[in-house]
Amino acid sequence: MSPAAAGGRRVPGPRRLPGLGPVFPRRRLLGASALALLPFLGGCAARPALNPRTGRLQVITTTGILRDLAHNVGGDRIDVVSLVPDSGDPHSYEASLRDARNVVYADVALSNYAMLEEQNVIKTLDSNLRDEALNVSLAEDSAKYAAEIIPLVEDVRLDTVWLGLRASGTGSRYGATRSSQVILSAVEASGPGHLFAYLTGSFGETDIYFDSSDSFQSGDGYRSDSTTLPADAHTHLSWAFTRPGTYTLTLRAQLQVEETDRPVELGRATYTFAVGVDPEKAAVGAGISHPVIVRQGHADLTVNVDRRRLELRHDPQGGGENSQKTYRADQVVVEVPARALTEIPGGRQYSFLGHAGDSVYQLAQAVVGKHVHGEIDPHLWQNVRNAMAYVQLIRDTFIDADPGGGVQYRQNAKSYLAELERTDDYVRRTIGRIPSSHRHLVTTHDAFAYLAKAYGMTVAGFVTPDPSSEESLSDRRKLTSTLRTLRVPAVFLEPNLRARSSTLTEVAAENDIQVRPIYGDTFDDKVASYVQMMRFNADSLRSGLGG
Structure with missing residues (x-):
C-alpha cells in the first residue's frame, strides 16, 4: 500500500512539460501561467486597482503596512495598492487574477521578503512584473539605512x-x-x-x-x-x-x-x-x-x-x-x-x-508544522527605527523611478520621518511606564522580537513560530507553564489570527488572564495605518500589563 x-x-x-525536464510547483505556489487559469475570485472587484493612464507612478506592495509607508512618501504622485488585503495574512495569502493584473501595471514593487510573504505572493510579483520596473526587497536592502537585523x-x-x-x-x-x-x-x-x-x-x-x-x-x-x-x-x-x-x-x-x-x-x-x-x-x-x-x-x-x-x-x-x-x-x-x-x-x-x-x-523536527524560513526575523517594522529605514529606501526608490518627483518625495519623506520619530518616542515612553517585572510579552506567533528588543520587553512565549504552523499539545503545555510561572496579567492576540488562536484564548481563560489585541502583520477597519498600529500596540501593552 x-x-x-x-x-x-x-x-x-x-509535472512535465513537453520536451522539458520536471517542474515542481509547491503547494499553493502559482506562477503567471497558473494564475491565468484561475477563476476570478469573488469580492476582488471592490479592491483598488492600478491604472497607468492616471499619469502617476504605479506602485504595488505585498502588504498593507508597506502600502501605507509608500503612500506617505509618494503622496499624490503615486497610485499604490497591496497584494495582501488588510486583515489578510502575508504568510498564507493566495494571489488572485486582479493581483497579477496590478503587478503587470506596476512601475515599482515593494516587498518585505526575508521570507515573510507566502512564496505564492512572491512568485506572483516576480513572474508578472515588467523588466523595466523596480523590484525592491525592503528587509534585505534596508541595512544600508541602519535598519537593525535580528537573526532567527x-x-x-x-x-x-x-x-x-x-x-x-x-x-x-x-x-x-x-x-x-x-x-x-x-x-x-x-x-x-x-x-x-x-x-x-x-x-x-x-x-x-x-x-x-x-x-x-x-x-x-x-x-x-x-x-x-x-x-x-x-x-x-x-x-x-x-x-x-x-x-x-x-x-x-x-x-x-x-x-x-x-x-x-x-x-x-x-x-x-x-x-x-x-x-x-x-x-x-x-x-x-x-x-x-x-x-x-x-x-x-x-x-x-x-x-x-x-x-x-x-x-x-x-x-x-x-x-x-x-x-x-x-x-x-x-x-x-x-x-x-x-x-x-x-x-x-x-x-x-x-x-x-x-x-x-x-x-523529531524541532518546530511542529510547515515552517520554511530564512536566517533573519522578517518583522523589522515592529521597531519604528527600522520603519524609518524602510521610508528612506522607499524615498530613494521613488526618486530613481520618477526623478521629476524628487523634491516632493524628499519633502514627504522628511515630514513622515518626523512623525515616525514622534511615534518612536511615544512607544518608548508608553512601554516604559509598564513595571519592569511585568514586561513579559506572550503572543499568538513569533512576530514581536523587534518590538521587545527596541522597547525593553521580553518575549516570554508564543503559541507557534509561524501562524501557518499548527498548534500542538506541547505548545499548549509550554504556554500554560510560562503563564503560571511569570504570572503575566495579559496575553496578546492578533485580531486577524483570532480564528486560528484557540490555544491562546483557552489557556488564558483557564488561568483567568485577559486577552488583549496587538497588531503584527496587517491592518483592519480599526487600525488602518502604521502610526496608528504602533501607538495602538503600545497603549494595549500598557493597559494589559499595567503602568
Missing part, C-alpha cells in the same frame, strides 16, 4: 540532532531569482529497514517527502520523492527508520530557475546514518575514515547552489547558518541513537510508518 493510501499525504511532485535563533531542546533541509546561495550565476526553486530528490537508499522523511503537525496530517519503502522511481523523475525549497531557506523535518543498522540516502539537487526551464543539475551526494548502532563502526563499514559524527544540535542536508554540490552543515549548539560548519557528505555520519526509539502514534496520518504501537527510530 502506498503511503498516501495508508494515510500520509505526499507532497506534490514534479531557534530554541532546540532535543536530545538528538535536529536534521533539516537547506538551500544555500542565490544561484544568480544561472539567472535564478527569489521565485526560483531548488529541487531535492531522493534517488537511492540502503539499509536494513525503511527510511522516511516527513513534515508533521500534531493536529494535522503528515506530508511525506522521502519514502524508501516503495522504491524511488527514476522513470517519473522521482516525482513522489522530491521536494522544493526557495534559495537561501531551510525547513524542518522528522526522520524515521524502521530497524537498527546503517543506512545511506542519496539525494540529487536541481535548480528550477523558471517554471518552463529545464532544471540545472547541481549534483548528488550520499549521506550515512547510524541508527541504534555505534556510529564509529558504521563509519568503518561505510568506508568513511576520520568521520565527523553528528549527534546533537542543528544540522541540515544542504544544497550549495552556487558551488553546485551537496554537503552537510552542523552546529552542535543548535545555531543557524551563520554558526554552522560545513562538511562533505562523504565524511559525515548522522547518529540516530538507541534513545531515539519511539512508538508509532495512533492515527491514520502516521500509518505509513507502520502499525500504531510499533517501534521506529525517530529524529
